[in-house]
Structures are given as structure tokens and as C-alpha cells.
Amino acid sequence: MQSSTAAQAERPNIVFYLADDQDIYDYGCYGNEKVHTTALDRLAKEGMLFENAFTAQAICAPSRAQLFTGQYPLKNGCFANHTKSKPDITSVTSHMQKLGYEVVLAGKSHVKPASVYDWNREWEPVPKEGVPREYIPVDSIDHYFKQAKKPFCMFITSKYPHGKYFDVPDAKAENIKFYPFNEHKKDDESFVKMKAGYYRSIEEDNRQLELVLDLVDQYLDRNTLFIYSADHGVSGKFTVKDVGLKVPFVVRWPDIVKPGTTSNQLIHYTDVLPTFIEMAGGKPPSDLDGKSFLPLLKGQDMEIHKYVYGVRTNQNILNAEVFPSRMIRDKRYKYIRNFNSIDVLDKNLGDKENVNVFIRRGAEKFKDESFEELYDIQNDRFEQKNLIEDSELQEIKNRLRQEMFRWMKEQGDFLNDELGNMPILTATGFKLDQNNTVRTIPDSLLNTLKKEDYFVIEHW
Template sequence: MKVFSKISIFILLAILFLSCNTSTSQKKKAGDKKPNLIFYLADDQDVYDYGCYGNEKVSTSAVDRLAKEGMLFNNAFTAQAICAPSRSQLFTGNYPLKNGCFANHTATRPDIKSVTTQMKNLGYEVVLAGKSHVKPTSVYQWDREWEPVPKKDVPRDYIPLDSIEGYFKATKKPFCMFITSKYPHGKYFDVENPNADDIKFYPFNEHKKKDKAYVKSKAGYYRSIEEDNTQIEKVLEMVDTYLDDNTLFIYSADHGVSGKFTVKDIGLKVPFVARWPKVIKPGTTSNQLIHYTDVLPTFMNIAGGKSTDGMDGKSFLPILQGEDVEVNQYVYGVRTNQNILNSEVFPSRMVRNQRYKYIRNFNSIEVVEQNLTGKPNVDYFIQRGAQAFKNEPFEELYDLENDPFEQQNLANNSELKAVKERLVKDLFVWMNEQGDILNEELGNMPIITPKGKKGFKLDQDTPRRQIPDSIKNTLTKDDYIVIQHW
């Protein structure tokens, strides 16, 4: 019996030893696992329309929760306030001019290596769940892609929640997932008897408080934001149920709807909130300038790689880890009004640092005569574009510290001459590096057209603008720069 007892004790100790070793081994293995990366992207939502960004009249509890549990960025930007160009930056790490998608409904250059290639090479599965709006398929080779799901009694399709949940339950490999919502993009909910007092107004829209149609649209927009909030809550519940703390969750919106098609901050500044338990200190903020082109380099850095030569973006991983370091001295913006329903020739470029912002409107009414070509059919559209935005000057300069809503143009302020000259110089260096179709010289006003029969051609009607019969179909391929349409 004594011998049996000794043997039993020995076996028990051995089991405990092996159990401890196994547990330690499993923890080590879990600790060595690469983080899961989730990027939730809303569609057409102003940075000013979140509780965590100061709007107490809108329901964004899920994003507000993320801000409490993670880090809120006060100076995050996209370069273009329009869907396809904004998303192409996230997925390529390059600004729209360099990656090729600088007009809506156009394609990324076919030789670009996107997030699907870059992250697969680092051992990740790359997934798109929801709205795509990027092409070509050869550049964006998702391991899995799920379309938005129709849903009754709501104005927009839902993200594919069932597919996302099934994936979270079953996945074994580290993954990089973009969850791309169709909300709050219009068509909005129809809100009956809306009250202007339930809307928060800002310097850029306070003159519309008594505009009943605007208030009704804004109320529907707020309701659509609330609907997206329910989707985010469901996703976060899944993340907390099925995934471990080694998961970085980023929330953003592709651009602001109030500044869509512009290079103002109401279009280019985006909400950006990141949660990563045990890495990001809860309830923190960052005022550093970050950009959508920085997202892919950051993901590659987290995965153990580094950004490739020629990539515009830089990793902001050190900021997530608690270091207050500069990532970008400047961020840039692009405006292309062609290939949209209200197509006009009015391109703009923007450069911005922490305090000052410079905009050049290349086809302003001030300089339109110098942009004319001598070809009546081409000059009609150049003049038409300038007239469509006749209140926008050739140059704009804003002191964002004192004028965050860009209400006072200081371009002719002699005291800021040196500031403006420095920004102008940097802007044109950047444009040259990007291979821009514009340059500093006046008289260079290229017009673009999508390749093939798709897209919105300048010399044809669209549902929102009419072209005189005498000028319809008069532009030839020699009058255009042809861009790749999808």
C-alpha cells in the first residue's frame, strides 16, 4: 500500500508538472500569435457627429465606448472626400494620385500591391466584409469577401454579420478584416416632424437652421448614424466573445459628408478611434497628424514587416504603444469634381500641418482666362467649371488653431507671407513626386474622361446637370486625359 501511495503521488506530481508546462506552453504560444486586425469603416459621416468628438445630440455609444477603452485621434485625415479614392489609400498606403484612383468610380493602377498582397505575405488572411468600391479585382485579391446583406425596413443594406460571426468562431490564422458599412450614407431614414433643436449646428451649416428640407435630411442622417451604431455594437460583442485581447480594433469613416468633394477639413478630417487591450492605454488621445495612407504601413509593422519602397504612408505603431511622436509634418488633399453626377472642371490641392492649411483652386474664376486652350469645345467646360465655383478663390490660407472651421481666408495676409510660401513650396514638391496631372504653371488645365463607355463624360448629360445640344459629344480623345474606369 505504501508503495502504491508513493506511485500515486509520483503520478499526480508528474501530471501537475506536465499540466503546468502545457499551460505555460499554451500561454507562450498565444503570446507569440500575431494580432488580429479589424478596421470598421463607416460611410459619409462627419467627424463632428460623434459623442466622443463633442456632439451630444447624436447616438454613437459604440464608438464612444471604443474611445473610453482605447485611443481617440484628433487629427486623422483622408486625402480625398469621396468614396473610392479614400478607400484606395487605406488599401494601398499611397495617395490617390500615385495609386491612380483620384476620381470616383475609377480603378487603382494594376501594378500596385495592395493590402491583400502585403498582408498575405506576412502570414495573414485578408477579408472584406461589406461595401467594396475599389477595383480592379487583380489588385484586390481578398481571401474572403462578403457582400452587404439586404434588410427590411431600413434604407441601406447591412454588413454581413452572420458571416463575420462564423469567421470569428472558426478562424485559426491571424487575420486582417475590413468591415465596411453602407451607413450612414444616404438614402437616409425618413424622420417625421424633425426638430432643429435636436441637431447640432456648426459655423459651416448654422445658416440652415430654418431650412426645413435640410433639417429633415439631417434628422434622417442622425437616425442612420444610430442604425450603424447598432451594427458596431453587434460586431464588438462578437469580438469580445470570440477573440482574445490580442486584437486591434480601429473605427473610422471614409470622409465627411458636409465637405464631400472638397478639400476642407469638414470633408478630409476623419474620426479615428483605436482599441487594443494591453497595448493602448484606455481613455487616451493623440493630436499627431496621421493619414489613411499610414494604415497599411502600420498593419505591416504590427505583423512584423515594414512598408515597401515608394509607399507614401508611415507606421504610427509607436503612437498606439504610447509614444507621442510625429508621424507626418504635413498631410495633403486632392479634389477632383469630374466623373461624378455634378461633374465640373475645378481641381484643387491642399497641404496642411498642425496649424496652417493652404489650398489652391487651379481653375478659379480669377485665373480661368489663363487656363483657356483656344479650342471652343474644351474652353466651354473650363469656363463652366470656374463659374460653378465662382465664390472659391485661387488661394486659401487658414489658421486652424484660431479658425478650425476655415471661415477666414488669410491668403492675402502679409504677416503670413512666409508661412504661405513655405506651404506652397512643399505642396508642389509633393505634387511632382506624386506624378500629378497639374503643376504650378497656369494654362495647364487637363480634363479627364473614364476609359470606355462607363462613367460620366463632360460633354454628356447626367441626372443632375444638362449640357447644351450644341456642345454635346464634341470632345474627342485628344481633348482628354484618359483614366481607368472600372
């Protein structure tokens, strides 16, 4: 670890701006000419745009926990929404503090426990009139940039464009860009109105980003790394589709990152922490799942990962059902297994009928999703044609499947390649046998699950 005054002076300040629930397809610099993202478009011209950046889970808390720990969801323990990471995890706060950095969270948190995420400073989002969501704490960020005396790593975490969206009167379909996964809704007035409000919320977040970039340019020197991303896509939320897991990722670092460049290399949210550690003069520990992509920023086009992975856990969301999935992806092909597909439902049932009824509900809720899926992303980027039965792709399918289960075992996954293993999970506020604000179950199922029926996650 470097410790000299000169070495410390070379260490960049780090600002990571994270938007909330925004598809990668909804930015000007990623090809959507109908949405206004001028601040990010400017950032892309001044830095490097990543075409293949991923999170492993399209849910807020698990996505952020990966970013802050360098570990995939099952390893760090936060693989269902509103749950905790394992208490013995070492996060970005500890890693970067040991390297002489202050670590700051400005905005939405959504991660716990506090003992793992021990920020030097933390500022909550602030109320703002005339908008549907709270704003980032601009005044606190402004003051901090002016006064900063030592290297810092600041995560600015917006609540936009996550719903509740703006109310846009007289919304028109021609002002929305549609894709194969939603073009059937062009004539759906409520959907068009919702998308118009979402676009307006994107514009509001762009205004926040512009304010932050102006402060960075005003108060910080050129040795400042600035990263923009969004935690996952809203159109693929709770799934393992690319529209959920593929994230925007733009990096500006004057004098280091060549302006107006792109990278097609596979990178992942778990790579962010090891990259920061290396930039700060440290050595990433071996228990991190990610790898440093610092060479890419310095202009070396090299493979960071051959594969990236994804997980899906539907049981800890408001519309909770038993339907876990795992996915593996290389640059071209993607394999998915839906472990409680209707195709294999009978093999997942056990001898407890009070448990079986919820396993059936999950399989029936997603009855159109096959047990196995295989996509040629190069020719079908929106995953419209399942090629799992294609005889010419069986070797690719088997390679991906074998590698995915190897990774799952390494991660300590409770699922495996054997059918009949369908545990049900629980966490505070998300019981399968209880109603909530958006989900009503039959009276006959209320409070029918007992403590011993659940797969227990101790740290939740």
C-alpha cells in the same frame, strides 16, 4: 520578417470598421451631444481617439484605395470616383497574405481591379427590411470569428450612414447640432429633415458597430486590434475642407493602447497599411507614402508627419465640372490652391473652344472659391476666414506652397505651378458633355468633346 510559431502567436488579429460618409463632428466622443453614438463612445473610452486623422480625398473610392494601398490617390491611380487603381499596385491583400494573414472584406467594396484587391474572402452587404441601406454581413462575420485558425485582417465596411437616409417625421432643428458651415440652414425645413434622417442613419450604424464589438469581445482574445473610422465627411464631400478630409479614428488594443487616451499627432489613411505590416512582423516597403503609427499606439508621443495633403477632382462625379484643387496642412495652417479659379480662368483657356466652354463652366460653378486659400486652423477650425493676403503670414504661405508642389511632383501629378495647364478628364459613365441622372447640360454642348480633347488615364 519574423516566421517562428511564437512570433506568429504574438501577431494580433486586426478588425477595421469603416463607416460611409460621416462627419467627424457627428459623434458623441468628438463633441456632438445631439447624436447617439454610444458604441463608438464606448470604444473611445477603451482605447485611443485621434484628433488629427485624415484622408486625402473626400470621395468613397479614392479614400478606400488609399487605406488599402498606403499610397496617395494620384500615386495609386484612383483619384476620381468609380475609377481603378493602377494594375501594378500591391495592396493590403498581397502585403498581409505574405505575412501569414488572411485578408477579408465584409461589406461595401468600391475598389478595383480585383487583381489588385485580391481578398481571401469577400462578403457582400446583405438586404435588411425596414432600413434604407443594406447591412454588413453579420452572420458571416460571426461564423468567421468563431472558426478563425490563423491571424486575420478584416475590413468591415458599412453602407451607413451614406444616403438614402431614414425618413424622420416631424424633424426639429433643436435636435440637430449646427456649425458655422451650415448654421444658415436652421430654418430650412428640407435640410433639417435630411439631417434628422442622417442622424437616424448614424444611429443605425452604431447598432451595427455594437453588434461587431460584441462578437469581437465574445470570440476573439485581447490581442485584437480594433479600429473605427469613416471614409470621409459628407458635409465636405468632393472638397479639400477639413469637414471632408478629417476623419474619426479610434483604436482599441487591450494591454497595448492605454484606455481613454487621445493623440493630436497628424496621421493619414496611407499610414494604416505600413502600421499593419509592422504589427505583423514585416517591414513596410519604401514606395508607400504612409508611415507606421505603431509607436503612438504603444504610448510614444512622436511626430508621424509634419504635413498631410489632399486632392480634389470634380470631373468624375454626377455634378461634374472642371475644378481641381490641391491642399497641404500642418497642425496649425492649411494652404489650398484651386487651379481653375475664376481669378485665373483666362490663363487656363486654350485654342479649342469646345474644351474652353467646359473649363469656363467649372470656374463659374465655383466662382466664390479663391485661387489661393490660407487658414489658421488653430483659431478657425471651420475655415471661415481666408488669410491669403495677411502680410504676417506670407512666409508660412510660401513654405506650404513650395512643399505642396514638391509633393505634387513626387506624386506624378499632371498639375503644376504653371497656369494654362487645365486638362479635362473622362471615365466610363461620367462624360462632361453628356447628361446624367442629376445633371443636364445645354443641347448645344452634347457630344461636343472628342477623344483627343481628354487627358487620357490609361488604366481607367
